[in-house]
Amino acid sequence: MPELESKVCKILAENLSVPESQVTPKARFQEDLDADSLDLVEAVLALEEEFGVTIPEEEMEGVQTVGQAVQLVASKMGVGA
Amino acid sequence: MPASTAAVRRVVVTGFGPVTPVATGIEEFWSALLAGRSGIDHITSFDASEMPVKIAGEVKDFRPDDWLTPKEIRRTDRAVHLAIAASKLAWRDAGEPSVDPARTGVMFSTGIGGLSSLLQQHVVLLEKGPDRVSPFMVPMLMPNAAAANVAMAFGFTGPNACITTACAAGSHAVGEAFRLIKYGFADVAIAGGTEATVLPLTVAGFAQMQALTKNPDPARASRPFDKHRDGFVLSEGAGALVLEDSERAAARGAGIYAEVCGYGASADAHHITAPEPEGLGAIQALQAALEEAAEPADAVGYINAHGTSTPLNDAAETRAIKKALGDHAYSTAVSSTKSMTGHMLGAAGAVEAGIAALAVARGEIPPTINYETRDEECDLDYVPNVARTADVRLALSNAFGFGGHNAVVALRRFDR
Numbered sequence A: 001m002p003e004l005e006s007k008v009c010k011i012l013a014e015n016l017s018v019p020e021s022q023v024t025p026k027a028r029f030q031e032d033l034d035a036d037s038l039d040l041v042e043a044v045l046a047l048e049e050e051f052g053v054t055i056p057e058e059e060m061e062g063v064q065t066v067g068q069a070v071q072l073v074a075s076k077m078g079v080g081a
Numbered sequence B: 001m002p003a004s005t006a007a008v009r010r011v012v013v014t015g016f017g018p019v020t021p022v023a024t025g026i027e028e029f030w031s032a033l034l035a036g037r038s039g040i041d042h043i044t045s046f047d048a049s050e051m052p053v054k055i056a057g058e059v060k061d062f063r064p065d066d067w068l069t070p071k072e073i074r075r076t077d078r079a080v081h082l083a084i085a086a087s088k089l090a091w092r093d094a095g096e097p098s099v100d101p102a103r104t105g106v107m108f109s110t111g112i113g114g115l116s117s118l119l120q121q122h123v124v125l126l127e128k129g130p131d132r133v134s135p136f137m138v139p140m141l142m143p144n145a146a147a148a149n150v151a152m153a154f155g156f157t158g159p160n161a162c163i164t165t166a167c168a169a170g171s172h173a174v175g176e177a178f179r180l181i182k183y184g185f186a187d188v189a190i191a192g193g194t195e196a197t198v199l200p201l202t203v204a205g206f207a208q209m210q211a212l213t214k215n216p217d218p219a220r221a222s223r224p225f226d227k228h229r230d231g232f233v234l235s236e237g238a239g240a241l242v243l244e245d246s247e248r249a250a251a252r253g254a255g256i257y258a259e260v261c262g263y264g265a266s267a268d269a270h271h272i273t274a275p276e277p278e279g280l281g282a283i284q285a286l287q288a289a290l291e292e293a294a295e296p297a298d299a300v301g302y303i304n305a306h307g308t309s310t311p312l313n314d315a316a317e318t319r320a321i322k323k324a325l326g327d328h329a330y331s332t333a334v335s336s337t338k339s340m341t342g343h344m345l346g347a348a349g350a351v352e353a354g355i356a357a358l359a360v361a362r363g364e365i366p367p368t369i370n371y372e373t374r375d376e377e378c379d380l381d382y383v384p385n386v387a388r389t390a391d392v393r394l395a396l397s398n399a400f401g402f403g404g405h406n407a408v409v410a411l412r413r414f415d416r
Helices: A002-016 A029-033 A037-051 A066-076 B026-034 B070-074 B078-093 B115-128 B137-141 B145-154 B166-182 B200-208 B246-251 B280-293 B311-331 B345-362
Strands: B011-019 B040-042 B055-057 B104-110 B188-195 B237-245 B258-267 B302-304 B333-335 B394-401 B405-412
Touching: A002 A029, A002 A037, A002 A066, A029 A066, A037 A066, B011 B026, B011 B078, B011 B166, B011 B246, B011 B345, B026 B345, B078 B104, B078 B145, B078 B188, B078 B237, B104 B145, B104 B166, B104 B345, B115 B137, B115 B200, B137 B145, B145 B188, B166 B188, B166 B237, B166 B258, B166 B345, B166 B394, B166 B405, B188 B345, B237 B246, B237 B345, B258 B280, B258 B345, B280 B311, B280 B394, B280 B405, B302 B345, B311 B394, B345 B394, B345 B405
Parallel strands: B104 B188, B302 B333, B302 B394
Antiparallel strands: B011 B237, B011 B258, B040 B055, B188 B237, B258 B405, B394 B405
16 A cells, blocks of 8 residues: 555556655645646546556545545555555 | 737737747847757657667756646646746746736647647556556647646636647747737737647658658758758757737837738648648748738848758749748848757747847847758748858848648837
8 A cells, every 4th residue: 555655656646746845745736746637637647657557536535635545546456455 | 908909909929938949038049049050969869779760859957847846847748848837937028918818819839739648647557457547647748738838837817829820830829919909809918839749750750751851860860941951850849939018018118029910821722741742832821921921022132042952842832932022022131040959849839920120129030050951942041150240130040840830920120
């Protein structure tokens, strides 16, 4: 899990063009990372690509923090969150 | 000021930002043009070894992160990167005036738009499927992205549009921005053009039209009006002008390059790519620009020609200039700076209006380089190979686009 988390954070930092230090589990996409809906779609594409998972749009709807995104990826990979 | 009832105002150029294969920034650009330095070289942005044409004008020293944040860079096409750089340079050159955002417009043109972004995503679609296509593809490819992003960069909420008229697009931007201010719809405007389509597909497409030169020698390939010209050199770049109500500019003590005093626009209504052979559409645009300027033909001291270096354009343009100016055509300096910049398509008109403004402001005329052999169809004074000093009170900037779009901008020394 920590390994997955750091990988997700790294990808999010790259895709949202923010320093990795800002991408913490508690960071909120919109308020803290200045990510709009297009950024999130792009970030999800990168996560899907990296982890070989599919994340349907509707499942992203409730995701507001980096930690929630990590959990979502983990559940898709069958890793207990 | 209610627009329609406002008094007609005079409009001046107070800033210029060129981002071109020759140079970036007004002083670097101007001294390079006067020195006759070509910006054309072998293509470096992709492997052109199998391409029918291997040369182009690329803005090689351009670093997007000098002008945009990493996030802005990711979300925009190179055409926007160049446009933002040109606009910021022009705004700085104008002294970063304080403005009413609602009274400040942006007219930013392109010939093609974010084609590179479109092509990259098309590969993604074909190789990985529709679920992998970037959500940024549409805002990156749309031709109006530069106009939108320039407005966002400065917060200008005045009239904003992108006129897409191929190789005349930059001139239409300048002309329409001029009219916005002249008739009171805005007080200040950024007018510009951008293009970033030195790509395998465009090189192939223009080559298939027989529009590109087959001359393999980069610095000598663009040779407008020369007998051995055989096509244009594809280039990228951007240019932006700051246009301003003259009274406002004078009141703030702005440096003024020239007054935009006329704009003529017309259509050939003849053929989708070939110019009307007698230059009738161009003549109409030239005459309209002079009419709006209320200047006689013999007042013209310099014409920055469209001068693409294609056999058809340069002959038709010469005929048009002779028809519009009469005998005075033979005593008018006519140069094509595309001999050095190559053809920046939708950016060309904006950059070249800036060059015409500088010719007026500084009394210097950049040359047509690579002019060696006289063509009987092209018999004007093309300022061959060497810049000259001249007292230019009135200059014209010509632009003629595929589609038969013609736009001529007139620039005059500003006398208060």
